[in-house]
Amino acid sequence: MTHTQLKPVHMITALIVIVLWGMNFVVIKIGLKGIPPLLLAALRFTFVAFPAIFFLNRPKVALKWLIIYAATISFAQFAFLFSAVAVGMPAGLASLVLQAQAFFTVGLAALIFGDKLKTSNVLGIFIASLGLILLGSASINASSAQVSTAGFVLTLCAALSWACGNIVSKKMGSVNMLSLVAWSALLPIIPFFVLSCLMDGVNVVWHSLTHISLTAMLVILYLSGAASLIGYTLWGKLLAALPTHVVAPMSLLVPVVGLSSAWILLDESLNHTQIIGALIVMAGLLFNVFGQKLIDVIRKKQEKSSMPNDQSQG
Structure with missing residues (x-):
């Protein structure tokens, strides 16, 4: 049963x-300096799956759900996302458009x-x-960048894929998320390696693998361990514990952190408009989570203020 109370x-x-x-996104940018994007994705999922699957039992879910989860939230999401970047979608803007998954998730869940959506959620x-x-x-x-229609559409497809994965996770209910994330990482490994060889060339892939740097290895460790195993495991637990319309919009803070971390670590400064936009996103998230209490308080005050008038008329 899903709990509706948001706890600390x-x-x-x-x-x-x-x-x-x-x-x-900062880590990916650093990693892409020495590794092609689809190869980086392949290495990411390789180290998500191995050696974890040797220590974790296969999640107790139907095989079809495991395959669908892997196909949507792992392979399709990143295949579409990296393809979008390849056809000209700016990486920073892609991180923002990708958060449309929140709206897709809420819509699919409804x-x-x-x-049922409350006024505060909407x-x-x-x-x-x-x-x-x-x-x-x-x-x-x-950035003075022109966003191609193909890049924008592909990024939206990535967002939809993520949302579909969220729905599958919700459908499965209580499941060992660490096992689910690890075992579902098996599916996209070979397709990503094949796509990288086809798009980047076998020589480039081989050179990248045989001349991998310490920085690249640390990037892969972060992407596989922190962002994938830890991140998706905790995300799945939230989806299982709370209503979808409460959890999904929280991801809208991801680009805020992405822009801020890029500013601090990569010296990519934020302009005033971006800062205002970030504050509006945070305000929207706060209202989504806590706004219903404010609305209920206002309604109660209105009801109390109208009571004397009703009594006097009676």
Whole structure:
């Protein structure tokens, strides 16, 4: 049964995931200096699966759900995302557009599970989406980049794939998420290696593997251990414990952390518009989680203030 009360442990867990995934884009940028993107994805999932699967039992879920989870949240999401970047989608903007998964997840959950949205959820997501749009437009203006239609559509496909994975995770219910993440990482390994060989060339792939640097190895360790094993395990636990419309919008803070970490670690400064957009996103998330209490308080005050008038009329 899904609990509806948001506890401090849930907030701390969400914060950990947000930081891990937000930092993910800085780490990826560092890693791509020496490794082609699809090869980096292949190595990421290789070390997510191995050696973890030798110590973890296969998750107790139907094989079809394991395959669908792996195909959506692991392979499809990153295949679409890296393809989008390959056809010209700016990496920073991709991290923002990818957060459309929150809206896809909420919509799919309402359609499939019949989740009911409260006023605070609708308004919170609306406010956060305005901030996300502002962040995206500011990023385009700052980089003077032209976003191709193909890149934008492919990134939305990546977001939809992530959302489908969220729904599958919700459908499976209580499951050992660490085992699920590790075993589902088996599926995309070979396809990513094959795609990298086809797109980058066998010689480039072989050279990257035989001349891998210490920095690249640390990047792979972070992407596989922190961002994947820890991040997706905690994310899945949140989806199992809380309503989808509470959990999914929390990921909208990921690009805020991504932009901030890039500013601190890579000296990529934020302009005033981006800062305002980030604050609007945070405001939307806060309203999504806590806004219903404020709305209920306002309604109670209105009801109390109207009572004397009703009594006097009677």
